[in-house]
Amino acid sequence: MTNVELQQRIDSEYRWGFVTDIEQEPFPKGLDETVIQRISATKGEPAFMLDWRLRAYRHWLTRREPGWATVHHPPIDYQSIYYYAAPKSGGGSNRPKSLAEVDPQLLATYEKLGIPLREREALAGVAVDAVFDSVSVATTFKAKLETLGIVFCSFSEAVREHPDLVRQYLGSVVPYTDNFFASLNSAVFSDGSFVYVPKGVKCPMELSTYFRINASNSGQFERTLIIADEGASVSYLEGCTAPRRDENQLHAAVVELIALKDARIKYSTVQNWYPGDAEGRGGIYNFVTKRGECRGDNAHITWTQVETGSAITWKYPSCILRGDNSVGEFYSVALTNHHQQADTGTKMIHIGRDTHSTIVAKGISAGHASNAYRGLVKVLAGADNARNHTRCDSLLMSPDCAAHTFPYIEVKNPSAQVEHEASTSKIGEDQLFYLRSRGLGEEDAVNLIVNGFCKEVFKELPMEFAVEARKLLAVSLEGAVG
Amino acid sequence: MITPTAYREALSRIDAPGKFAAARQSALEKFLQAGLPDSHLEDWRYISLEHLERMPLHAPADPPLALPALEDYPGAVLAYLDDRLVWRDTTLPATMLGTLADAIGGAAATSTPVAFGSLAGNASLTQLNAALWREGACLRVPAGERLRQPVFLRFAAAEADAMLYPRVFVHMAVGSDAILVEHFVGDPDIEYWQNPVTEIVLEAGARLTHLRIIEDSKLATHTGLTAVHQASDSSYRALNLTLGGQVARHELNLVLGESGAEARLDGVFIAAGRSRTEQHLRITHQAPRGNSRTLYRGLADARGRGVFDGRVEVRPHADASDAQQSSRNLLLSPHAEIDAKPQLEIYADDVRCSHAATVGSLDEDALFYLSSRGIDADTARRLLLEAFIDEALGLLDDTGLRDWLMPRLRASLPRGQAMEPLS
Numbered sequence: 001m002t003n004v005e006l007q008q009r010i011d012s013e014y015r016w017g018f019v020t021d022i023e024q025e026p027f028p029k030g031l032d033e034t035v036i037q038r039i040s041a042t043k044g045e046p047a048f049m050l051d052w053r054l055r056a057y058r059h060w061l062t063r064r065e066p067g068w069a070t071v072h073h074p075p076i077d078y079q080s081i082y083y084y085a086a087p088k089s090g091g092g093s094n095r096p097k098s099l100a101e102v103d104p105q106l107l108a109t110y111e112k113l114g115i116p117l118r119e120r121e122a123l124a125g126v127a128v129d130a131v132f133d134s135v136s137v138a139t140t141f142k143a144k145l146e147t148l149g150i151v152f153c154s155f156s157e158a159v160r161e162h163p164d165l166v167r168q169y170l171g172s173v174v175p176y177t178d179n180f181f182a183s184l185n186s187a188v189f190s191d192g193s194f195v196y197v198p199k200g201v202k203c204p205m206e207l208s209t210y211f212r213i214n215a216s217n218s219g220q221f222e223r224t225l226i227i228a229d230e231g232a233s234v235s236y237l238e239g240c241t242a243p244r245r246d247e248n249q250l251h252a253a254v255v256e257l258i259a260l261k262d263a264r265i266k267y268s269t270v271q272n273w274y275p276g277d278a279e280g281r282g283g284i285y286n287f288v289t290k291r292g293e294c295r296g297d298n299a300h301i302t303w304t305q306v307e308t309g310s311a312i313t314w315k316y317p318s319c320i321l322r323g324d325n326s327v328g329e330f331y332s333v334a335l336t337n338h339h340q341q342a343d344t345g346t347k348m349i350h351i352g353r354d355t356h357s358t359i360v361a362k363g364i365s366a367g368h369a370s371n372a373y374r375g376l377v378k379v380l381a382g383a384d385n386a387r388n389h390t391r392c393d394s395l396l397m398s399p400d401c402a403a404h405t406f407p408y409i410e411v412k413n414p415s416a417q418v419e420h421e422a423s424t425s426k427i428g429e430d431q432l433f434y435l436r437s438r439g440l441g442e443e444d445a446v447n448l449i450v451n452g453f454c455k456e457v458f459k460e461l462p463m464e465f466a467v468e469a470r471k472l473l474a475v476s477l478e479g480a481v482g
Numbered sequence: 483m484i485t486p487t488a489y490r491e492a493l494s495r496i497d498a499p500g501k502f503a504a505a506r507q508s509a510l511e512k513f514l515q516a517g518l519p520d521s522h523l524e525d526w527r528y529i530s531l532e533h534l535e536r537m538p539l540h541a542p543a544d545p546p547l548a549l550p551a552l553e554d555y556p557g558a559v560l561a562y563l564d565d566r567l568v569w570r571d572t573t574l575p576a577t578m579l580g581t582l583a584d585a586i587g588g589a590a591a592t593s594t595p596v597a598f599g600s601l602a603g604n605a606s607l608t609q610l611n612a613a614l615w616r617e618g619a620c621l622r623v624p625a626g627e628r629l630r631q632p633v634f635l636r637f638a639a640a641e642a643d644a645m646l647y648p649r650v651f652v653h654m655a656v657g658s659d660a661i662l663v664e665h666f667v668g669d670p671d672i673e674y675w676q677n678p679v680t681e682i683v684l685e686a687g688a689r690l691t692h693l694r695i696i697e698d699s700k701l702a703t704h705t706g707l708t709a710v711h712q713a714s715d716s717s718y719r720a721l722n723l724t725l726g727g728q729v730a731r732h733e734l735n736l737v738l739g740e741s742g743a744e745a746r747l748d749g750v751f752i753a754a755g756r757s758r759t760e761q762h763l764r765i766t767h768q769a770p771r772g773n774s775r776t777l778y779r780g781l782a783d784a785r786g787r788g789v790f791d792g793r794v795e796v797r798p799h800a801d802a803s804d805a806q807q808s809s810r811n812l813l814l815s816p817h818a819e820i821d822a823k824p825q826l827e828i829y830a831d832d833v834r835c836s837h838a839a840t841v842g843s844l845d846e847d848a849l850f851y852l853s854s855r856g857i858d859a860d861t862a863r864r865l866l867l868e869a870f871i872d873e874a875l876g877l878l879d880d881t882g883l884r885d886w887l888m889p890r891l892r893a894s895l896p897r898g899q900a901m902e903p904l905s
Contacts, residue, residue: 394826394828396830396831396833397831399801399832400798401831402827402828402829403826403828404827404828406823406825407822407823407839408821408823409820409823410820411813411819411821411841412813412819414813414818415843417842418839418841418842419840420822420838422824422826422838424826424834424835424836425833425835426831
């Protein structure tokens, strides 16, 4: 690739609005209304956005950080955070100059996952300009999607190009008053993804943040909005299996899904943010609000997640089943090792008649980690014939880890049927022994058992994700047994 | 906001010896500082006590008003009316079964491995009980002794708007064995508030079967706590029945404190009318080889709301713990509600823990089957409900109390909605 081509590639970022203002002075630390006004102005947002951000901010000031999750961390100083990511070329930060400066353990992990060299640099946050290969991939896909009328772009671009859609749907599932972190996100969100699939259109390919060049830098306060209009369907993949280094410790994303009549949204996540080192130093705090609404009859939302990263995960992808006959599903594998803490689960709110929901949650806890499932199944009085089945299993792999299950079941309709089962047990000594006696090494045996334990969830993942997820689990569990 | 006057006035009417007077005073101040629990507390998210703030609550008159007819109890009896011991029918010596005020005033007080008051914790309602309990009851079963008859403690309420603070201390010495029945009742036409606290200490190898029956007035509020501590190889088996009360909440804190302890917790709750009932269980496996089994059956009818909130915690190094929890519930009316919150908190790895919770309604097929055999709808429904709760009533046979209890249980079962007559 010549220098000229290179320059064109970089320019194309501007055209798509992936990076906004490279000449911008770094924002000061801390948060006040001026900072929010500057964020909004920098992004060239219409007045309604700024107004919404400011209302969110004022509400946030009245809220206190929630303390009910079974996670422990030192208090977060919200005034010592940069609320707008400094552009890359402003690079006064402490990002590594080359792969030689990156934590060798991280590099070893990339090696095992078979990640191409260029991507390794991007993932590790090395100050290269871009991952060029995926730019071309993104543009090719984009053209194809446009012919179908599908909008798939960054959030900032959507605000500029499709303000009516954003205005109509933003905050309609997760209002800015929803919770402490959602309020904060609403006030300061930097960027994220926007998807709109028009009536009757089946999106022909899996949409993925991975193809969006700026995804590696929009992380801290990400905002995603996906709308499937009547009869539409879309499958969206978030994240990737490679561990990603990030300078921002606090991540508070919001994801909103809206499925209208007969629409179907499948949202799959593989989350592997930097979990901190084996001693529990560093690592990302991942406090995410994800919620989908089946707004029309026969709508269908599926959340599938594989969570292996982050020092602390606080995440409850939920479904509001408003339309009659709508379906919500949640499949989750959460693995915590070393000193990681996860408090994750789902909420299924049955409002419409004949609504069905399924929850399958698998927690694996190793090292000194703590892993909690927290879920709510709520059946309102009008939800005749609602059905829910919940299955939560926890696998314990060390004497110092912890596994918790906190399900809430609230039923106000006598024709509803709600079932919840949970179990917690140690990885089976006899199973391990059997596999070892057949000549498998200890780690292979553990992997086989863990894969079997997670099978129900993996089969819900898109194929390429499923293959990677299996590999990822193996890598994350290295040294957990023995 | 609570008004402190009524509580202070109640305390001023208790004449306690010096060291207890100070403790009571300090407990009352702690309660007044904390106030009544409200829905901001996770443990109180489903049941509100706001109505208590509007009631003209006061300590009951002294002496109690009238003595209502006492029912027959198949065993030893201490009967309390408005917190005063009014009837004692037992051949057991007072050192084994008597008032708590006498027991902890006497020299024998120091002989228990766990001191009075140390199990109950310091929640605000518990502090209030610690400040305002009156005579209380104390059961001590000496080492190796096996009581042949069940011991009944009856706590009755007769005065409107009275606050009652039954207090019970049970000490089961090494290898002892007993059956204890606590029975909470009241005048069906009045509002009152019972806020009892029961502490139970089981030493090594001791066995206690404990029936606790809330049959308070349909207008009453009941907020009870049972705190149990088990030493090695002891056995605690409980049946908790909630059949009455406008607001009825029972909290059971059980600690399997030493290895090999075993607990079985059964329960049935019925929320009918506009009543709110909550079963709040905290089971802590603190030592290896503990075994706990929880089996609750709940019914919610009319505008009733039933809550099951059970938590099992397995502490680090409590290896080979085995904990199982089952909560099955039926909703019998479109306006009723069931909330279930079965929780596991595990900090050890060599464990076997599971829980299951279901909420559903009576099986239409089963009802149809019975009616096709000529059984009328009401009877069919009653049969199915009885069968549903029967799974949790196994201890009635072990204690020989089925005949005594079943009639009251049947009387409390929700009846089918009467058919509108055809006009």
